[in-house]
Amino acid sequence: MNEAPPHHATLAQDWFARRGWQPFPFQQEVWQAVSQGESGLLHATTGSGKTYAVWLGAMQRFASHSTGNDKPAPLTVLWITPMRALAADTARALQAPVDELGINCSIGLRTGDTGSAERARQGRRLPSALVTTPESLTLLLTRADAQQAFGQLRMVIVDEWHELLGNKRGVQLQLALARLRHWMPELIVWGLSATLGNLEHARDVLLYPAKGRLVQGRIDKPLVVDSLLPPSIERFPWAGHLGLRMLPQVVEEIESAATSLVFTNTRSQAERWYQALLEARPDWAGLIALHHGSLAREVRDWVELGLKQGALKAVVCTSSLDLGVDFLPVERVLQIGSPKGVARLMQRAGRSGHAPGRTSRVTLVPTHSLEVIEAAAAQVAVAERRVEAREAPQQPLDVLVQHLVSMALSGGFRPPELLAEIRQTWSYRDLSENQWQWALAFVRHGGESLTAYPDYQRVEPDENGLWKVPSRRVAMRHRMIIGTIVSDASLTVKFWARGGSGRSLGSVEEGFIARLRPGDCFLFAGRLLELVRVENMTVYVNRATSKKAAVPRWNGGRMPLSSELADAVVEQLGAASRGHFDSAELRLVQPLLQVQMSWSALPSETTLLAEVMKSREGWHLFLYPFAGRHVHLGLASLLAWRMGQHQPLTFSIAVNDYGLELLSATEVDWLSWLTTDLFSADNLLHDVLASLNAGELARRRFREIARIAGLVFSGYPGAQKSARQLQASSGLFFDVFRQYDPANLLLTQAEEEVLRQELEVGRLEQTLARLQRRQLDVHQVKRTAPLAFPLMVERFRESMSSERLADRIRRMVAELDKAAGPGGYQPERNAAIAVEKETRPARKPRPRKDGTPKPRKETGR
Template identity: 80%
Template sequence: MNPPSRTARQTPEPAGLGERWFADKAWQPFPFQREVWQAIAAGESGLLHATTGAGKTYAVWLGALARFADGGTASKPAPLTVLWITPMRALAADTARALQAPLDELGIRWSLGLRTGDTDSAERARQSRRLPSVLVTTPESLTLLLTRADAREAFAGLRMLVVDEWHELLGNKRGAQLQLALARLRRWHPGLVAWGLSATLGNQPHALKVLVYPGHGRLVQGKVPKDLRIDTLLPAAIDRFPWAGHLGLKMLPQVVAEIDSAATSLVFTNTRSQSELWYQAILEARPDWAGLIALHHGSLAREVRDWVELGLKKGQLKAVVCTSSLDLGVDFLPVERVLQVGSPKGVARLMQRAGRSGHAPGRPSRVTLVPTHSLELVEAAAAQRAVAEQRIEARSAPDKPLDVLVQHLVSMALGGGFRPDDLRDEVRQCWSYRNLRDDEWAWALAFVRHGGHSLTAYPDYQRVEPDEQGLWRVPSRRIAQRHRMSIGTIVSDAALHVRYWTKGGAGGSLGSVEEGFIARLRPGDCFLFAGRLLELVRVENMTAYVRRATGRKAAVPRWNGGRMPLSSELADAVVEQLGEASRGHFDTPEMQLARPLLEVQMRWSALPTETTLLAETHKSREGWHLFLYPFAGRHVHLGLASLLAWRMARRAPVTFSIAVNDYGLELLSATEVDWSAALGPTLFSPDDLLHDVLGSLNAGELARRRFREIARIAGLVFSGYPGAQKSARQLQASSGLFFDVFRQYDPDNLLLTQAQEEVLRQELDVDRLARTLQRLQARRLDLQAVARPTPLAFPLLVERFRESLSSEKLADRIARMLRDLEKAAGPGGAPSDAPVLIEQEPAKRPRTPRARKDGRPRVKKKASEG
């Protein structure tokens, strides 16, 4: 969103609106900006993939103004002409500020408005009377606008649609929702110009095709030289037996020093709970920074987020601890430094966050990785190489999410009504629904008309009816109101509002927190939220009332999203680094620091490489351990561990305990297993994969949980009215009832099929699991019998202990294990005859396993936080 650089280029005389505006500022456009201007002038659609901070916004925005800004007066601005879609509220507000500047300076009589979940009722009322010339909004708000009875008239002047950060929407249901809205707008305006913007897409042709389908568009590459610096904050020393988070806040003094060295910094964390902890820790380390550092994440109140964003804009804040809420395209010029606490988990995410600093052409962007455990040093070295080689993750659009289609049918019935054949043809103009079958369409129509085969007797599910002219509409005002309130359920979570409790009743709002966390607290318990220590007073009407607390131990809210898996691209780069280490190459500062850890691993066992699959077997008092290191991410490892346990149990009855992290998995049996004979090609065969995966897991229960989201999107369950929302438990019970009814009386219901497919594709990532199995079959098995747990095995043991220890503190157990393992490793890492505690003091006495009557193994699963 920043102006191009002022470096000299061979440039023709400024011509046209864009050239004139740039010349007035003594700037010169990049070639890709001119290419976009020319394409828009010719009425073309396309995708602009350009370096972060290179000026993507001005490329598309000035092209839109040059082509379409030919009307409007001060008293009556032009009608709605451009829709600007953003995936996040913070990005929407920032975009609106960026778009306003050229309007003011060029004297264009266009009005500009913002429409998101944060928009107040007064502004919504104004927009109901007349939409602004330019509307910055989200996919959910756009769909809501399309439910207006006069939607076609309201969008009559629309000429162009821009999707910012298209990669963020491409691969999920919100993107499918946007595709359906685009199809409706293209039906009304066949010449509609559509452009997508992104800086981090690994499969750009696919992203372009999804955006412009079924038409064609231009892919513009805006490669501008950018100095992207990635370094690592190296700890003074590391443990040779790491576990998740063991460095963590030990890095606090160095992080504080880095923040102190820059005018303004962003400290990114992967979870909201982590951001709360780091904000509090930094404030305790530097109390003089009170008022100069802030916290930003999606659960905070809008007023808090707005204050933080404005403070960053004006350079008034020293640092902001944040999550992905400030990831995307937000323009904060004063930001000099970005620190990433913990693994970035993906190459694209790291590049996005790095781009928040030096957000302008000609300015370097710098991100510093802060490892939270020793193996993240290897990840840091791998991430630097992956970024240098542009190994950016690919994203694919979902295939026929029928819950989104059902919601869309009711939306279109509200927005003036529809004729089934016309709407079917329109829906098939979306890439995600291009293969929609006639029987699937007929099922969707029947479902919104009378609830399908099993809900015919219930009026609440008779949502759409054809009128005398054959136009399908929503006959009930109550159903219409409920549907409009449910359109945002694609992204909503079950949450409670957090408010201060005062003598007079409710006080100011602090934000929202997941209901599952509050449900575990009792009045009087304390927790950290919004950077404050709070005491829970009471819970009432989906609101948690709190007051300030002091000097008491606090819990930290744990929101969903903390188990983000390592991407394939970053995982492959990590294995390459380990392969080089196995050959004696430690070429980076990170690898040099990790060298003692890796040398212990090599002395006691081996390192995984690009051509080998490392498996370690170990006998302890707990039983027989198998440690396997595919480096495929936690989701795949959970599915793989369950699959291996299932296949082993079909050969002989056996019980396994399972632990997984991003690097590998552990299978623990109380009875002896001959892993040297078992680990053959058939165990890793991708044949009958779906059958075996479904057999190895409680797939019915997984599908039941997944069905809750599907039921909400499809309108089967209603979250409640403002101030009287239903709890997560109520929603789960309601959706579970539908799930059971459908399974018993309507087994062919396509929403059941969708739930099972989403479990396989999203929770277990079965496609990546299949690729992993094929890759493992091609690798040479490196089976090592180890006398004691190795550095790679140690994190998996810790994750299992997190669940199994009760009377003994986990920290105490880990400390004793570390002392014995370090003694066994010796000063140089050589094994010694010292006893290893884990072989002498089991966490539990193993029990004799019993097989199920149906032959299925008794598997205890634990997907670790890694």
Template identity: 75%
Template sequence: MPTPSAFAKHWFASRQWKPFPFQKEVWAAVKRGDSGMLHASTGAGKTYAVWFAALQRFAKSGPVIPKGKRKPVMAPLTVLWITPMRALAADTLRALQAPVDELQIGWSLGLRTGDTSSSDRAKQTRRLPSALVTTPESLTLLLARDKACEELSSVAMVVVDEWHELIGNKRGVQLQLALARLRQWNPQLIVWGISATLGNQAHAQEVLLPGQPSVSVQGAQAKTIEVDTLLPAAIERFPWGGHMGLRMLDQVVAEIDGSSSCLIFTNTRAQSEIWFQAILDARPDWAGIIALHHSSLSREVREWVERALKQGQLKAVVCTSSLDLGVDFLPVERVLQIGSAKGIARLMQRAGRSGHAPGRASRVTLVPTHSMELVEAAAAHDAVAQRRIEPRESPEKPLDVLVQHLVSMALGGGFLPDQLLAEVRTAWAYRDLSDDEWQWALAFVRYGGHSLTAYPDYRRVEPDEHGLWRVPDARLARRHRMGIGTIVSDASLQLKYWSKGGGGRSLGSVEEGFIARLKPGDGFLFAGRQLELVRVEDMTAYVKRSTAKKAAVPRWNGGRMPLSGELADALVAKLGAAARGVYDSPEMRAVRPLLEVQQQWSALPSETTLLAETLKSREGWHLFLYPFGGRQVHLGLGSLLAWRLAQRQPLTFSIAVNDYGLELLSATEVDWATQLDPALLSAQGLLEDVLASLNAGELALRRFREIARISGLVFGGYPGSQKSTRQVQASSGLFFQVFKQYDAGNLLLTQAQEEVLKQELEVQRLEQVLAQIANRQLDLHAIKRPTPLGFPLLVERFRESLSSEKLADRIRRMVGDLEKAAG
């Protein structure tokens, strides 16, 4: 049996592996007691770099068997391994378990996520394992136990896997607060972050290890990522977004047929359902060897797919971001991406699912759903080669997360305010938390703030006779534990097969808003099956198999991802090159007919020009503007321009946006050549004008719904009696109005407005886009008919007012007319 210092040497030698220098560097750093960040490409051996570092520092050789005992005593909880996804957690546990078993190390390993069974939870309540793989939410639940200090003070090392997936959201902030608590109990705590795709590594390290001496370890040489594109047989010169790209089905099927095993990534759950069914319809003989994977499917289905994929039993899996991260699927030969990935980091992450082993190349094939995505594909190829990866930044001072944390800590043994304040300020997100903000948060959890003092349900925490702040009410404690976390989505209904004796097998979940539009007998597609709604009862939709030809497809929230700034810049560079007659890739040569029509009728955008087009039609006076700032930025910019123009003369506009540009349409004549002056596109007074230009109150209310749930103002209900989305929204709306009227200084209202600006409208990026515009020359063209770039914006606007059948008819007629004009 090897000594602890030889664990890695023995394990690697038994497999005829040779450790990489970066793995040895991590082992040496942890041996010295250093914390740090490991940056390495997917499949490079990051997991074993950090895991063997932990084993060699903290584990002992062989299990310890006390005298007179038969069973060995396992080490107490020593390592917490934090993962952002449940699927990744189960796979990580398997990877960590293998060397522990082979080397006969006296450690027990366990899993603690939302999928953990009640029996496993009960075992962990009696004794936690030596190493626990868990999520940020489950870690906070452990910290909210009355004996949390006693149970978790033995933790000597925390590993945060896929840190890049957590840093930019409130889940990452929740984890920052949890780490602050663990460091309070063990100042010598070693913390390591693992990341594959980050454009701002120094910031990521500072957020995870604020103010601490730490090391940064770079992995082996950059992994080879091969990016190619499936070129369509014919090019649409007037493309439009919103369809699923199924015209590429035959080519995709041929690619799957020629591969031993592949993943087909889509950007939405609805798209994955449609593509899975289409592939199965095209190749019925593949039933049983192709599968579907997304987060709304039941745990049993997801685990079966992951297991079968690892064992090489599946030819293809159609999936969403549910399989983006670190799950080790060695048999996967290649990856197909349906539609644009919209970001370089996301594309590289997905590519890394293939060739998931050191030294093996990863291959991703892009499948454009419309012609302009060929330019995105060419741009993505260049950006991946140059490793132009998007940065991700931590939110600052989200008070809804802080309020939730206060109640959790009151449950976890109680807290003294001054001590907890010092602890909270060691978390990067709250390093600048003011005394006034802290006092507001304390008052909020104690009384509910100024406007809720009369309601007992909002007196969640109060000091005892020793000054220790605790939760005095068992009912409120139970309610809080059920609401811990920062992932907020619309209420979901469980889907179960209908049976006379009661509910049958569970299929997964679907958002309440979709089911609310169906009546019994209506058909829909889910989990690759044609289903028919039988009845809805107690937040459960009962279904049965259907043979109906026509079926709806559930639409989940979070569908449209905006184009990243890095990909947008690469895209404009490709268009600028085409304007100069350079078509230097298969994708650009394929899309040349479209770009040549654009150039003949108007112009192509470039790095030094801002393209604008004006058109007079029967509908009115159109402006098409192409900043390439992404959908959310264009929404803010369109509203800003419309508002500023209306200040000059009485005008009303309809607005349409996509990732490339925006359209403003006025029924009243507008002299666009005169109006498009530097003042209209200036960043001066941006914040005030954006807030004035939008229905900022409605946007803030939408953000406040999420904030109300995270902060514990609104309770979603107990299992089996959840509140409907409408009830939760009504409750949130009532609080919003009460605070506005009676408690205008409530900091949650301020937070809602800030989140609208930062997240929904991306004001910082809008400011950057306006700065770019100021440095570009306006290239204004009066056009006779919609151009290939303008046509998709018309379709976006029509989509709001026409049914899908009428929209398809109108698009068909318009494309026919435009193609005729193009010759």
């Protein structure tokens, strides 16, 4: 594709007219901006036509008609997608106007799923438009002829930019764009986003150092958020069971629509709901399907094709279907449990009615009573568009180190020139000379402590001052680790077949399989499977008939509640405390809230509720900041440590998204301790690091950093190292650096990432400031109030009971319901508590020698 002649000025309008469509003003604005060579960010509702706004703009500027004989144009447009699963669907969407308008343009894919034959063809000649991922783009940039291959590139389009903005993949893309702009200063760059709260920041990060245009596609696209409410609710709720007593109503909702998506927050939850739906409606076999990221590519392709064709009644899925894929037949979206964030809920709602003018609808299915309040809050937050902001990371040096080696493969680099280029990215705009020299030394000889080891001498300057990778082996290994996505080692799941392996079903994390023995059963890919053997990173299975099964757990199962949604929940509780039960959701939970108010009080926008209680276990403090579980973990440890500086105390800690519990076996005068000084932000960083086992947290975080920086190698295909081996290797580096190279900046980065990402210290500081402005509302309670009950359950899960958790909870609920009087929910035989089968006992964690509490192990539940 070359610069288009004048008669192409109406190409986009012509194609819309052929289809009987009328372009929206935002689409016309993008076409005009691209025609003038401007870059920008387009923010518009899901399903409103963002793709054709930028793609037709690109064709209008660069396309030429085909004569049937001439070759397609060289690479002119790059389309970056955050998920390789979206690449094929995106390519099909881009192909439609190309074919109909007779444009001389070839469209290709380049992702981790691209076969070797296609890669070889692209090695000879890249297509006119290439759909790829950030990782594959960086890999292409390591080619020795990369500058020549990208020499005709004129435009880059970054789809779903909000999914990349706040993580290291987005930083990797920033660096790749800086390299492309260095070669082509007039490069046009556009980002697409649907759900984002800080648009100016998103635009500035993508286009830095230029500003560019911000186009907002405000169109009248109805978005309906409603709730599927049970006939009655528990007055003493607990998080953890999966709400399967809502199954009959979910079945009814699915029955009423042609095609539905049933979203869950975890893959484990998706597996269970899919199995439950099949058991409830055996006649739906073949009409409902399961979709998540651990299933085999072939399975996911089959499901996506079935959705496109309208052949499936419903799909139970996770975030694997959040983005981009266009499923016009989908009428309904159901969200099982809390969406955790406003942006996520809006994104999932947009999977239905995925076309301009069509209504998008999402129905929330609470899995316990407090999520009924969350559902009411979510409706208000979506109506007011309280969308979460995402911030780009600042100077992740592991990504920088990886980039230096990549650029050394791409014909080499001269340090002063590359430094100037890297500072043309938002994340490294303030990169210091000391940091730069450290990074150069690290890739040249591994820093101060690894100089004697040849494996870490990855880049060397030649006689002309050009820094290159001299070793073919180092080059090959580096190309295999390019990227910033790090997860636990996965094992392929295959059916057992004598004489050879059977069909692949997908992959599970090594940590789950390590707990099973041959003969044990587990649910996966919607099937009940029996473990036969584990060999060469492969799990061999047979179909099982046993009904006792474990469910695989994958990391990332506990997303924290966003600030925007948490604030909306507090507003709902504040309204209830003033006697306003205006929504159906609040009226349903009124019995719960009335017990809470009669035994204690409700939190509000101006108060911080604290409950203190004496029980046979000890002295309890329940606090409700509504700041999300990550912040509550840091806050609970901080408060315990600060009190422990004045009185020898040992605490057990429990946290959830709403609050925290501190429990001491020895007497604590909570009323005298609960002062504004306890919530001071003074010396916060010091106190947080002292209150937690920050060294161990940093060691775990360092594993990811070491992998990205190229210190540890995960192994060649078919011979990957186990998670335990990788942890041991990265732990060895961590110890060596701390002893012999304490100024190593990767150690500093590990500590900063623990504070910023795992403990959310920035949000913790904001929470402390907010709590100091609120009036402390302390209540001495005689028994566990409804808001405190889920925190008790969180603690029991890990530390207390050797009896079955469900039995203990059932007994506690009965006692509390009796104390609360008539009006409580009576669980049916197979509902509510009874559905919770994973109730294995756990050992009580021992306190550290200094008396400070150990943080709760995140299990991915």
